[in-house]
Amino acid sequence: MGNYLLRRLFIAIPSLLGISVVLFTVLALAPGDPFEELASNPNIPPEVRAALRLKFGIDDPVFVRYFRWLSAMAQGDWGFSFVSRVNVDSLILQRLPATLIVIGSSQILALLIAIPVGVYAATRPYSIFDQIANTLAFVGFSLPTFFTGLLMILVFSIWLDWLPFVYRSDIAATGWRFYWEHVRQAVLPVAVLGVFQAASYTRYVRSAVLDVIRLDYVTTARAKGLDERVVIVKHVVRNALIPVVTLVALQMPSVFGGAIVTEQIFRVPGIGSLLISSILANDTPVIMAVTFVFACLVVLFNLIADILYGWLDPRIAFR
Amino acid sequence: MNEQELRGLINEVKDGTVSRRAFIQRLAAVGLAAPLATQLLSFAGVAHAQTQYAYKPTKAGGGGALKLLFWQAVTLINPHFAVGTKDQEGSRVFYEPLAGWDQEGNLVPFLAAEIPSRENGGLAADGLSVTWKLKQGVKWHDGKPFTADDVVFNWEYVKDPATAATTIGSYKDVIVTKIDTYTVKVAFQKPTPFWADAFVGAVGMIIPKHLFADYIGAKSRDAPTNLKPVGTGPFRFVDFKPGDVLTGERNPDYHIPNRPHFDTVELKGGGDAVSAARAVIQTGEYDYAWNMQVEDEILVRMEAGGRGKTMIVQGGDIEFITLNTTDPWTEVDGERSSTKTQHPLLSDPAVRKALSYLVDKDSVQKFIYGRTGIATPNFVAAPARYASKSTSYEFSIEKANQTLEAAGWKRGSDGIRAKDGKKLKMVYQTSINAPRQKTQAIIKQACQRAGIDLELKSVTASVFFSSDVANPDTYTKFYCDMQMYTVTMLQPDPERFLQQFASWEISNKDNKWQGRNISRFRSEEADKAIRASSSELDPIKRAAELIKINDIAITNHIVIPVVTRPRVFAASNKMTTHISGWDNSLWMLHSWYRE
Numbered sequence: 001m002g003n004y005l006l007r008r009l010f011i012a013i014p015s016l017l018g019i020s021v022v023l024f025t026v027l028a029l030a031p032g033d034p035f036e037e038l039a040s041n042p043n044i045p046p047e048v049r050a051a052l053r054l055k056f057g058i059d060d061p062v063f064v065r066y067f068r069w070l071s072a073m074a075q076g077d078w079g080f081s082f083v084s085r086v087n088v089d090s091l092i093l094q095r096l097p098a099t100l101i102v103i104g105s106s107q108i109l110a111l112l113i114a115i116p117v118g119v120y121a122a123t124r125p126y127s128i129f130d131q132i133a134n135t136l137a138f139v140g141f142s143l144p145t146f147f148t149g150l151l152m153i154l155v156f157s158i159w160l161d162w163l164p165f166v167y168r169s170d171i172a173a174t175g176w177r178f179y180w181e182h183v184r185q186a187v188l189p190v191a192v193l194g195v196f197q198a199a200s201y202t203r204y205v206r207s208a209v210l211d212v213i214r215l216d217y218v219t220t221a222r223a224k225g226l227d228e229r230v231v232i233v234k235h236v237v238r239n240a241l242i243p244v245v246t247l248v249a250l251q252m253p254s255v256f257g258g259a260i261v262t263e264q265i266f267r268v269p270g271i272g273s274l275l276i277s278s279i280l281a282n283d284t285p286v287i288m289a290v291t292f293v294f295a296c297l298v299v300l301f302n303l304i305a306d307i308l309y310g311w312l313d314p315r316i317a318f319r
Numbered sequence: 320m321n322e323q324e325l326r327g328l329i330n331e332v333k334d335g336t337v338s339r340r341a342f343i344q345r346l347a348a349v350g351l352a353a354p355l356a357t358q359l360l361s362f363a364g365v366a367h368a369q370t371q372y373a374y375k376p377t378k379a380g381g382g383g384a385l386k387l388l389f390w391q392a393v394t395l396i397n398p399h400f401a402v403g404t405k406d407q408e409g410s411r412v413f414y415e416p417l418a419g420w421d422q423e424g425n426l427v428p429f430l431a432a433e434i435p436s437r438e439n440g441g442l443a444a445d446g447l448s449v450t451w452k453l454k455q456g457v458k459w460h461d462g463k464p465f466t467a468d469d470v471v472f473n474w475e476y477v478k479d480p481a482t483a484a485t486t487i488g489s490y491k492d493v494i495v496t497k498i499d500t501y502t503v504k505v506a507f508q509k510p511t512p513f514w515a516d517a518f519v520g521a522v523g524m525i526i527p528k529h530l531f532a533d534y535i536g537a538k539s540r541d542a543p544t545n546l547k548p549v550g551t552g553p554f555r556f557v558d559f560k561p562g563d564v565l566t567g568e569r570n571p572d573y574h575i576p577n578r579p580h581f582d583t584v585e586l587k588g589g590g591d592a593v594s595a596a597r598a599v600i601q602t603g604e605y606d607y608a609w610n611m612q613v614e615d616e617i618l619v620r621m622e623a624g625g626r627g628k629t630m631i632v633q634g635g636d637i638e639f640i641t642l643n644t645t646d647p648w649t650e651v652d653g654e655r656s657s658t659k660t661q662h663p664l665l666s667d668p669a670v671r672k673a674l675s676y677l678v679d680k681d682s683v684q685k686f687i688y689g690r691t692g693i694a695t696p697n698f699v700a701a702p703a704r705y706a707s708k709s710t711s712y713e714f715s716i717e718k719a720n721q722t723l724e725a726a727g728w729k730r731g732s733d734g735i736r737a738k739d740g741k742k743l744k745m746v747y748q749t750s751i752n753a754p755r756q757k758t759q760a761i762i763k764q765a766c767q768r769a770g771i772d773l774e775l776k777s778v779t780a781s782v783f784f785s786s787d788v789a790n791p792d793t794y795t796k797f798y799c800d801m802q803m804y805t806v807t808m809l810q811p812d813p814e815r816f817l818q819q820f821a822s823w824e825i826s827n828k829d830n831k832w833q834g835r836n837i838s839r840f841r842s843e844e845a846d847k848a849i850r851a852s853s854s855e856l857d858p859i860k861r862a863a864e865l866i867k868i869n870d871i872a873i874t875n876h877i878v879i880p881v882v883t884r885p886r887v888f889a890a891s892n893k894m895t896t897h898i899s900g901w902d903n904s905l906w907m908l909h910s911w912y913r914e
Contacts, residue, residue, distance in 0.1 A: 031792075033785035035402060038485060045488045046833035049786045052483050055537075083402060084394035084561035085540050094560050153594075157602055164604055165594070166388070168587060170564050267590040269563035277392065277562050277589065282781055 008306070012299045019295040023288060024069065028062040032282035034082040056082055058284075069288065079285035083278070088289045092271065098169055099270035102189050103259050107248070109194030110201055115244075117198075118205025119237055122213060133202060140199025145258065149192045149265040156188060163187055167268040189266040193259060197251075204247055208240040242312040249305040253298040322863040329363045329859065339365075343424055351862060352635050352813055353424030354901050358513055361436055362446075362858040372897055374578070374910050380569050382580035382913055387905075388605040390595040392562045392588020397545045398524035399477050399484035404807075404903065405588070407521045408609065409565050411905040412584060413460070413550035416523030417451055417470070418515065420901035422632065426515055427907075430454055430465065430525060430551060432501070435514075446510030446858075451518065453501040457574045459527045460555045467497040470518060472528035481536035486522040488815075493517050512858035513814065520902045526550070553579040553909035563588060573909065580912040593617060599889040600627035606894050606913065609904055611887040614754070615689025618887075630888045631690050634900030635808030635816075638758075639698060640678065640747075640801055640879040642671055645839045647746075647798045654828040655791075655798045658839055663741055665800060669726030670743065670771075671876035674801075676719035677765040678879050680712060686761075687754045692882035698817075698869050712880075719769040728770070736770035745800035748776040748792075750783040755803060758881065773801075788831050795832040797839075805884060814852055817868040820877065821849045840877045 035052055038044045053059050057068070072079060078088040121130040157165040164185050171181045212218065213236050221231045260272030267273070271290055278286035328345065331337035339360065346356040376382065393409030394402070401407040417431040426434045432452040435441020441450050457465040474495035477484040484490075494506040495517070505517055517523065527549055534542035548556050551574065554567030565586040569579055587605070592612045599608040600618070603626035611618060611629060618629050646660035664670050680694035696712040728736040728743060736743045747762070749755045756777055763773045776799060778792045783804070791798050808816060818824050822841040826834035845868055852864035872878050888904060890896050893914050897907035 031779075031785060031787055031790050032781040033787050035786065036781060036784040038402060044485055045491075046786070046830075046835070047480075048483065048485055048487055050831070050833065051480055053786065055481075055483050080540070081394075081561070085400065085545065086395075086561050091561060094563075157604075158597065161602065165602070166587060166590070166598055166604055168564065168585075169560060170558060170566050170585065264590065265594075267587070269560060269589065273589055274562060280781070281394075282785075 005303075005307070008303055012303065016292075016295060016299060020070070020288075020292060021066070023291050023295070024066045025062065027284055027287060028065070030282075034058070034282045034284070036282070058082075069285075073292075078289050081278070081283050081286045083281045083283045083286075088285050091274065091286060092289060092293065095269055095271045095274045098167070098268050099256070099259065099263070099272065102186060102193065102263070102268055102270060103255055105186065106190045106193035106197060106259075107255065109190060110197035111248070113194070113198035114201030114205050115237075115241075118202045119209050119232065119240075121202070122206045122209035123232060125210065130206075133206075137199040137202045140195055141203075143196075144261075145192050145196050146261045146265060148196070149188070149262055152188050152192060153265070165266060167266045169269050189262050189268055192265075193255075193262050196258070197255065201244070201248075205240070205244055208243050209236055212236050212240040245312065246305045246308050249301050249308060252301045253294060256294060256297060322860050325359075325859045325863055329360065329365070332360060332365055333363070340423065346862070351865060352808065352901070353422070354420050354515070355424070355513060355813060355862065355865075357424040357426070358515065359858050359862055361442070362512060372907065372910050373895060374912065375895075375914070376580045376912050377577060379571070379573065379577050379579060380582050383582055385581040385584045385911065385913075386605045386607075387584065387586045388595045388598055388608040389586060389588045389610075390590050390592045390608070391610070393559075393565050393586060394561050395545065396548050396559060396565065397526065397542075398521075399473075399482070399486045399526070400539075400545070401485055401521075404521070405609075407524075408903050408905050409586060410524055410548065411521075411552070411903045412554050412565065412567050412586065412908060413548040413552045413556055414524035414526060415550065415552050416520055416525060417453070417518040418520075418523070419903075419906045420520050420899055421897075422899045422901070424901060426519070428454070430457060442514065446507070446512060446514070448504055448506040449514040450498065450502060450504045453503065454574060455501055457551050458572050459529075459551055460549045460570060460572075461527075461530075462572075463527065463529055465525075465527075465551055466500050467503045468500075469525055469528045470503045471495050471497050472532065473525050474517065476526070476531060476535050476539075479536045482539045484539075489516045489522045509854050512855070512861050520906070524550075554584050557583075575909055578909040584908070596621055596629075596889050599891060600625040600629070603627065603891055606891045607896065608889040611691075611889050613887075614687075615691050618691075618889075619689070627889050627891045629690075630890060630896070630898055632886045632888070632898045632900040633883070634886050636805055636884040636886075637695070637698065637808070638692060638803065638805045638881045638884055640674075640762075640803045640881060641797070641838045642674065642877060642879070643797055643800050643802075643838060644841070644877065647800060652828070656796065656827075656839060658825055658827060658841070662800070664743060664745065667726060667738075668876070669722050669728070673719040673722045673769060673771070674766070675876045675879050676713060676715050676722065677769055677771070678712075678762055678881060679714040679765055680881055681714065682761055683758050684882055687757050688882055688884070690885075691887050692754070692884050695880050695883045696873065698872055698878050698880050714765075716765055716768045719765075723769065723771075730770050734767075734770060735772045742772070743770060744772040744774070746774045746776055747801040747803070748778060748783075748799045749803040750780040750794075751777045752780065758803065786833070793832065795826045795834075795837060797826070797837050802837075803881065813865050813869075814849075817852075817865060817872075818849060820845045820868055820872050822846050838877050840872070840875070842871060842875070845871045 035049045038049050080087050081091055117133050121133040124130055153165045156163045167185050171178055173181055218235055221235050263270045263272040264276055275290045328342060332342045343353050343356040347353060389405055391405045393405050395406050396409045398407055398410035398414050415429040418426045418428050421427050428434055432454045435449050435451060459465055474490050476482055477486050477490040492508055496504050498504055530544040530549055531542055546559055553570055553573050555570045557566040557568050559565050567584045569582050595608040596611050596613050598604045600621040642665050643662055645656045645658055646662050647656045649660055651657040651659050684692055684694045723736055728738045731737050759775045763775055766773045782790055782792050783794050785793050794802055794804055819835045820840050821836055824834045824836040825839050826832045826837050848864045848867045852861045855861035886900055888898060896911050898904050899906060
């Protein structure tokens with residue numbers, strides 16, 4: 001096991017290096033200028049843009065910039081944002097809590113919906129409940145979050161005026177009010193993301209439970225005269241959740257990606273909105289760092305999923 | 320408008336037959352920004368008007384939280400690093416200049432004790448210096464006194480190229496000296512009629528010497544105070560998350576009595592302009608939103624029965640079309656649009672004139688920009704409702720056809736005009752942005768009816784406005800026949816603005832396309848006027864020269880102005896704000912209040 005882990009980690013290093021080369025090259029080929037806003041203001045002399053480009057090393061050849069980035073990264077220096085001149089690591093750390101809260105709660109919400117609905121639907125296949133659940137799940141993951149997000153803003157913020165649609169990281173209130181305000185503003189983004197995720201998880205849970213429920217040991221358990229609830233919860237769901245757990249682990253990076261749009265709509269100050277605004281501003285060091293973090297997440301969660309497989313299902317050996 | 324007329328007009332202001340406001344409007348109509356107009360008056364011995372602002376609260380504080388929404392988030396709060404106006408606005412919450420510009424172009428003192436004038440001896444008669452008296456008893460947020468040393472330091476800090484300050488243009492050519500603890504002298508290299516530049520308005524915010532002194536030049540990025548500003552302004556710094564939110568609390572020691580009204584200020588950023596407008600006008604979640612680049616139709620719809628209103632303030636920004644005077648399709652010495660060439664079609668004045676007849680500015684205003692873009696005949700933008708006497712515009716397909724016909728451009732079988740085997744086919748580029756593409760379509764249609772075939776091209780804004788030398792699609796390279804964009808006029812001196820027609824500013828390979836003259840226009844007459852305006856001692860003669868440059872560009876159809884773009888803001892109905900088109904929108908934040 002330890003040996004396997006070590007080997008996998010060693011494989012991860014060259015893949016991350018490869019990813020970083022690709023990211024850097026793509027960014028270098030992409031046109032744009034972090035100081036473009038200075039362009040159409042005749043009060044700012046063009047020399048200032050030139051001086052800034054020189055100062056931040058933007059005009060150096062790509063490979064020079066890449067090795068500078070790599071060696072700095074190896075020493076734990078993530079560089080600084082051209083636009084805000086703040087260190088990239090502190091910028092990311094500032095954004096992480098909001099992302100984790102929103103994504104974390106939306107995942108919990110998604111599982112809280114998906115597991116009961118999926119299991120119940122699978123135990124009564126082709127019943128009316130199953131058909132309704134299936135239809136809703138289909139609708140749920142066909143509707144993109146940018147659409148449902150706007151729809152919810154329109155209904156809950158503008159027509160009904162119940163909930164705010166601007167997410168704030170600096171709520172001035174204290175005590176219970178502080179938590180209440182946080183919950184209120186998180187409701188819409190969490191619901192939008194959670195419902196979207198719940199839809200795809202529901203279909204997955206349903207099919208996983210259907211696979212398990214036909215197996216012989218379930219029939220045996222029933223034949224022993226066990227209560228149906230015990231059969232489902234103890235025998236079926238536990239085994240059916242093995243693939244679901246790995247699915248959730250593998251989906252995490254794409255969930256971060258999917259949250260980018262939602263973050264933008266609700267102005268959640270998360271990593272996703274940081275990535276979008278830096279792409280719009282051509283802020284290369286930040287784009288590089290955030291995308292690299294995403295790449296690391298993909299590699300890491302793949303590894304976790306592999307380990308989880310072996311741990312949950314001893315038939316898979318580590319070799 | 321010539322020198323004599325100007326002098327007559329100024330005398331009428333002195334006599335009282337013409338009001339200050341009417342004078343400013345007359346000058347604006349021929350293309351001079353309001354601040355320059357008032358500077359003219361101050362040089363002619365007419366004192367600056369002291370504008371009084373409505374301010375009802377009788378004590379400081381008690382106004383609760385002020386919530387501002389900026390769809391472009393503030394990314395840094397050192398005013399001298401500001402990359403866009405959003406950063407200047409963020410800095411303006413904490414920092415103040417010596418004086419700011421109001422909507423009429425008058426100077427309003429902040430850290431200055433009084434506005435320099437000829438009477439109080441602040442303005443030298445030779446135009447070579449201006450002496451500022453500083454307000455006494457002003458304290459930085461950390462309790463240290465504000466003095467002349469701080470002002471001199473700001474000049475040293477900004478003029479150092481290694482600091483890479485974006486405000487360097489206003490400081491590099493002046494010399495600032497301390498006269499005494501509360502007096503500072505700004506000396507110019509040549510007589511400068513537009514003297515209120517350094518330390519004034521958006522570029523003039525003053526940072527404390529005692530906290531920045533160790534971070535001058537190459538170390539400028541390392542200053543801890545870049546992120547935790549200590550200023551003299553109405554609010555003290557509390558917290559800043561770049562790209563997200565900026566918060567401040569009331570400065571109890573603020574140097575203007577009874578202000579500010581609000582206890583805290585929050586500047587939230589991110590998202591898009593439409594939803595920002597919605598959060599202010601429709602749901603009232605926020606008190607104020609900045610720069611509403613939203614189609615007017617949508618704003619009007621939101622305003623109906625909403626909790627907020629839009630405010631439209633005239634500034635100097637202009638959306639215009641540039642016509643290339645050089646040949647963008649032939650490469651000479653490794654560059655296209657080389658000054659060694661002549662444009663095959665546009666070098667014919669008749670073609671340029673015909674094009675100017677074909678830009679339907681009124682329709683562009685009516686159907687695209689609404690209240691947020693006003694048709695104008697002038698390049699140096701001005702309120703268009705005061706029709707200019709020396710320039711005008713007309714949309715007439717008929718006249719365009721006549722002009723072309725008379726110049727020998729004959730229609731071919733495909734309806735496109737041609738002369739000497741050259742067809743009237745041109746490429747017209749702009750950045751990707753819905754109103755711009757709609758404007759392109761309107762102009763293309765009109766051109767078709769006059770026998771001109773326009774190929775429309777749209778470039779991503781990040782490429783179009785980039786300074787990337789390797790990219791052929793930047794607006795400074797101008798590798799096509801016509802292009803359209805907006806130049807901003809945040810801090811208003813038309814002299815720099817009009818250098819866009821100076822032959823020594825031509826954008827080309829030698830200056831890495833950093834020159835300001837994008838059309839590559841060369842005219843001895845214009846050069847002479849630009850030189851004359853920049854060294855002219857007499858402000859009235861200078862103004863006449865500046866107006867002349869504008870008129871040369873317009874009558875030669877080097878540029879075709881489309882619409883001026885006023886600044887658009889949204890505020891809650893209960894708010895009283897004081898917005899100026901010549902300064903940052905938060906310049907008078909200390910006098911905002913809510914009823």
